[in-house]
Amino acid sequence: MGNTLSTLTPVEDSLFLTLYCKALDSRFPKPILSDAMADEIVRKLDYDFEQFKVNSNFIRNIALRSKKMDEAAAAFIRHHPDAVGLDLGAGLDTRVFRLAPPATVAWYDVDFPAVMDVRKRVVPDRPNAHVIGADVTDPDWLNTVPNDRPAVILADGLIGFLGKDDFVSLLNRLIDHFPSGEMAFNSYTRFAVWASTVARGTKSVSGLLKFPGVDDPRELETWIPRLKLVREILLAREPEISDYPMAVRLYNRFLATSVTLSRKGTIVLHYRF
Numbered sequence: 001m002g003n004t005l006s007t008l009t010p011v012e013d014s015l016f017l018t019l020y021c022k023a024l025d026s027r028f029p030k031p032i033l034s035d036a037m038a039d040e041i042v043r044k045l046d047y048d049f050e051q052f053k054v055n056s057n058f059i060r061n062i063a064l065r066s067k068k069m070d071e072a073a074a075a076f077i078r079h080h081p082d083a084v085g086l087d088l089g090a091g092l093d094t095r096v097f098r099l100a101p102p103a104t105v106a107w108y109d110v111d112f113p114a115v116m117d118v119r120k121r122v123v124p125d126r127p128n129a130h131v132i133g134a135d136v137t138d139p140d141w142l143n144t145v146p147n148d149r150p151a152v153i154l155a156d157g158l159i160g161f162l163g164k165d166d167f168v169s170l171l172n173r174l175i176d177h178f179p180s181g182e183m184a185f186n187s188y189t190r191f192a193v194w195a196s197t198v199a200r201g202t203k204s205v206s207g208l209l210k211f212p213g214v215d216d217p218r219e220l221e222t223w224i225p226r227l228k229l230v231r232e233i234l235l236a237r238e239p240e241i242s243d244y245p246m247a248v249r250l251y252n253r254f255l256a257t258s259v260t261l262s263r264k265g266t267i268v269l270h271y272r273f
């Protein structure tokens with residue numbers, strides 16, 4: 001396994017940071033995401049997770065942003081039991097197990113081929129869950145996905161790696177492909193893009209980010225006019241913050257005092273099309 005993992009590119013390698021945060025969250029007395037399977041996978045892998053210097057706020061925000069995307073997907077699937085689910089840049093995330101959608105949902109985890117090779121070895125199979133090894137910016141991979149059903153599309157930790165043109169083309173292709181659907185992804189303000197270059201937790205990915213940042217979620221509606229904002233989820237204002245330890249809770253309570261400050265923290269954007 002060691003050799004396979006060491007041949008991943010730096011962008012692919014970013015999956016270990018988020019996987020590790022989900023594993024660490026599951027070890028807390030009051031986990032946010034409770035993803036015990038993430039911890040099982042971390043313990044199986046021959047990888048130097050200790051290199052990541054992640055603090056308590058960072059770990060919880062990675063877990064909480066995933067939880068918010070899970071909630072958006074679960075609500076969509078409740079209303080559309082025939083949905084197609086897509087997790088773009090899925091890495092080794094076990095979202096499909098956390099959601100446990102009914103057999104009527106066709107689920108697709110998409111990431112680079114090398115990542116999917118590792119995934120097939122360490123993440124168990126699940127009926128109706130498929131893996132696609134592809135660069136999401138490649139237009140062809142969508143041809144294998146049904147196009148006659150509503151879709152719920154998640155991108156957890158992906159969009160930072162996409163430049164504006166690739167991001168816009170990808171979303172337009174997805175919107176063209178499905179009759180209707182919803183998308184949820186974590187987004188970054190211009191400040192957050194800058195902050196990721198100096199923060200310790202994101203040091204391993206700071207040189208890889210291409211997304212320019214958006215300060216207001218309505219800006220994305222001008223980039224992609226068929227997207228309609230459902231909700232801007234400012235994590236600092238979410239109820240789970242009350243379970244954070246005091247120091248990080250107080251920091252988030254401070255951010256929560258204004259939208260501008262809250263946007264300096266982690267943001268999940270939820271749109272429909």
Ligand SMILES: C[S@@+](CC[C@H](N)C(=O)[O-])C[C@H]1O[C@@H](n2cnc3c(N)ncnc32)[C@H](O)[C@@H]1O
Nearest residue numbers: 012015018089090091093111112135136156157
């Ligand atoms: C920060 S990791 C997040 C992984 C996972 N979603 C999670 O939450 O644990 C980002 C993932 O996006 C994938 N990725 C980045 N750019 C991609 C692209 N153009 N096509 C497919 N996957 C991509 C990387 O390989 C990596 O697995």
